[in-house]
Amino acid sequence: MQQNLRIKTGAIVAIILICIFGIIGFPKSLDGLKANVQRNIHLGLDLKGGSHLVLQVQVQDAAKTTADQAIEAMREDTRTRNIAVGGFDRNDPEQLKDADTIAINIHGVDQGKTQLFRSLVSEKYSDWILTPVNASDYRMTMKPSTLLDLKRNTVTQSLETIDRRVNALGLTEPTVQAHGDPATQSEILVELPGVDDPARVKDLIGATAQLKIVEVKNEGPWKTREEALAGKGGILPLNTELREYMSAGASGGWYLISRSPVITGQDMRSARPAADPDSPGRWETSFTLSQDGARRFEKFTSANIGNRLAVVLDAQIRSVATIQSTISDSGRINGLASEQESQDLSLVLKTGALPAGIKYLQERTIGPSLGVDSIREGILSGIVGLIAVIIVMLIYYKKAGLNAVLALLLNTILLIAALAYFSATLTLPGIAGIILTVGMAVDSNVLIFERIREELRTGKSIPAAVDAGFGKAWWTIVDTHVTTIVSCLFLFLFGTGPVRGFAVTLVIGLLANVFTAVFVSKVIFDWELSGDKRVTALSI
Amino acid sequence: MELFKNTNFDFLGYKWPFIIASLVLTAAGFVSLGIKGGPKYGIEFKGGMLMTVKFAGTPPVEQVRQVLTSALASVPTVQTFENGSNEIVIGTEGENDNSLGRNRQIVVDTLAKTFGQPGSGKLDLNNSSSSALASRLLEPLQRAGVQLSQVEVEKLSASVMQYRDERGGLLTKIDDLKAVPGLTQQVLTVLNQESYVAPYTAARDIEIVGPKVGADLRQQAINATLLALGGMLVYIWFRFEWIYGVGAVLAVFHDTLITIGIFSLMDKEITLTVIASLLTLVGYSMNDTIVIFDRIRENLQLNRKETLQDVINRSVNQTLSRTIMTSGLTFLAVLSLFLFGGPVLHGFSLALVIGIIIGTYSSVFVASPLVLFWHNWADGRKKKAPAVAGAKARS
16 A cells, blocks of 8 residues: 555656656756746747738639630641631639639631641640530630649649748748648648738738740830720730839839740749849849740840840839840849838749739737737736635645645646647637636546545545545546537637637646546545554545 | 535525526527627628737827728727727728728828828837838948947847837837847937837737638637537437436526627627637536536435435535535636736636636526426326326227
């Protein structure tokens, strides 16, 4: 009996030591202790400040781009094969849920070449399903498997690009991960602890950054789009489009540019910010091209000296320049308003373009000052609650109350240590969970103590009453704990971020409670009753 | 010390007044919900933007409401906290995802125009990031002859902002920054030239939720609550008789309804954390009920002659001391959270404070009578059944 008790006590002391080590490590000084606690306890965004963003990849953009590329290629292919075609167009799905409806319409195919046209499609456009509308018109829809691949690739690529951009910001422990069902939701979760300037970072992450360098047709610029259209007699020449020139937020007129880019963002090797040498106070971003891109750029510029080139970023012309001489591997975007803008532009150019636009579904940004306040208030309310409970327990149950208080303190230490060992995140609702555990933890002790008192009243001897009290309260404790854990399970399954943190702390607290209130408390009672003398009174 | 020793209250004898009280409370909640068109959902459930703005003094609520109403397309809500902190919450409801982001910018700009000095060309220390401060100070410091490298200026800016954030995110005057280590008089002069402190900070807490996410979250919350109740019903069914499960779940459902009703009566919002606390209450109130049921089961096994009403009464009396102690202690912990836990947890702890009172009450006065009602009804039917059969045989 005595030896058994010693083994149990040894186990409890060992567990206490392991827990304390998990929380504070081996500190050499007070500062070291603080640093260790900060390293071991992972604070959630709501306590340390930062941004929690949920964004949705607009997969329909990628579907439209793919359709546009197919149209361009078909124009070329039908021309080289002498198949006369009236025209191509595609529908314009605006919402993510309509991405599946992407379709290309082909009008006025030469009826004599029907067979040739069909074999062209089945040979080179096997990702598409061709359906005849009438004798000369056709409609092409994307194969479901291709569409699924496209969606998946678009989301994966966006995730990688956003990850590169977020990492380039130099924050500690940012998170970028897929969110929700990847096949249907196309959502990405971004968590940015300690972010300094959330609005700017949001723009930075969301910039599509699709860059291209295109030829400017030798007309214009026009003041407005309408004027430009009127100047061209209402119809734009084949393979051209109108784009606005924007410089430092002001319009610089509309230009007619080629749809086929000479250089795209994929040809980019590096980019860096610099002061604009031509206009003081303005900034620019200069970039260099990859080998392959440089070769194409050189060939194009040497053949087009005297013509103009435009740098187009996300459907806006950012600079227009006349080709003075052959350029091989570099270019610049000038007229930026601030150093910040040129830095951000270099960052997004370096990290690559997003394959589709993104939309923010949700944002939560906690300022660092609120996080500091929340920690202080959480700790204050925890300590006040704990002290209140301890005082009442000591008054009501006297020495047995001390037993419960020891179990309660151990319960709290176990809970915090478990959070540290599992690298769980402590959130503000998590702190509330700890405080609530304090209240619920004493419940097990109360159940047992009340039962012991009842058993004593029936005239049982003290050791028998203690044993009966623990024995009879056991199943009640199991029942109450299991039901609470069941409700926490659903909180965890359906909740997000902070709410999950709450469920996790409450469950760990309840499990630790079974150990402290039943096992540790019993050992303490056993010590009290284990002397040689016959115990005649129990302080309870 | 013992407060409830060998009590013998006739709880079930007085069940009717309590059941009527429960019904009245539930009905009051329903009426309030009906008049107000359902619960008042927080921003995360309906989509919109919430921005917490902290002022140096008493917030000029009316002025804020006025300038924002004229700047925004829709009328914003401006709320204060009861606990006397100088904070307000500005809310705009979201029509679509684009307007939400725009609204945020409009609110920030309007506040700066009304309470800051945007025309002065100076940087507002209370509403700027440390990187903005660093790039702002770099040149003026060099001009003033302060020998600091770019890295050192960035470090200094970061410690200025840390000093600010540790003091609630608001500086009242720039000269207070003297306490920041490494900040010399020279730097202070430059800071005074280049920056000012506005009497507010908008960088406390911003929440933007798109309307689609809001609807999804609402559905998730309802699913979570119903599934949690279902899970518990199954567990109690498995451990006791099915009617005990039904009684416990109905009692807990009653608690949830009344708490939501009281929130509606008090005009408080149901947020995601309030849902979390409702689910905690479900577990907690269930605890209380199960302790009593456990005792009823035990007493029924010991004594088969007593009527069920007497057994239930005795069981409630035997567990009364525990019920009051546990509820009282949990109440203390939760009350401390309510009083000292800060504005973010206000709704959460309020729901717990209300719910613990209701949950304790319902375990005694709702769950047990329901079990008794069922058994009396079932017994009555058993007695009646042969008579009916007999009547049939005679005809």
